[in-house]
Amino acid sequence: MSGITIDILRQRLQARQHKLTTQRRTVLEVFIAHPGEHLSAEDVYGILRGEDIDIGLATVYRSLELLANLNILQRMEFGDGCSRYEIGTMSPDEHQHHHLICVKCGKLLEFPDDLMDDLENDVLEKTGFKVVDHQVKFFGYCKECREKLDK
Template sequence: MEHRLEKIKKQLHSQSYKLTPQREATVLVLLENEEDHLSAEDVYLLVKEKAPEIGLATVYRTLELLSELKVVDKINFGDGVSRYDLRKEGAQHFHHHLVCVECGSVEEIEDDLLDDVERIVESDWGFKVKDHRLTFHGICRTCQTKTKATVSS
């Protein structure tokens, strides 16, 4: 985690930003909860435990800055809540998600499934792709298994 924090600090410095104590607390919360797809409010509540003096507006500004610098990706799974996801170290693109419409679980797909699609978009439409997002909405294995068990009973 210290290594990732140092890389993020360098990324901020390269864009003429400092890793203030408030920003560091926010980044640490994101690193510690990397699998959770936290909302700004979630991040704020966890940051408050580390730095009680920090305000919600500061957390929002920090998350927006980290999003602009591509340290985090701002995502919405269709529930009207923006969530923040740390970009994987060295990742060229945002990773993909599987969102269960029954239980709300979110799984990540690390493989870049859209290389061929990007090439087609660039060659056929002359559009230079910088990034992409792909979210599948459906029913996870666990919910499918529960449904089968209920139907069989």
């Protein structure tokens, strides 16, 4: 559970003298309603249009950008030229899960274990740099595609 709420959004916007507009709220609500999903601007736009909500694609783009700058959403590129967003974590010691991307079918899987503690400590020891988060993407073949390849 990410724990990001509309209240947190309001606080972070206020801290930067931004207003909580209906559009910004609506866009965040899509992510709260679709936890664990990685949505592009077009996906969000499609979901909102499907709910008869009148919003322009350009507004969706701008809202996503702002929410990512506020660390409410995480922006990710998966190599298909289309940015995707997912809701961020609230806890500072919870790092982002890793993403497994199938280069054959384009499927996106999540890998929840961090497994980077040794590396993070190594980085700190050798450079004095404290890692607070990371975005790790693994490219490969998913189980289904591998089974097809093996045949």
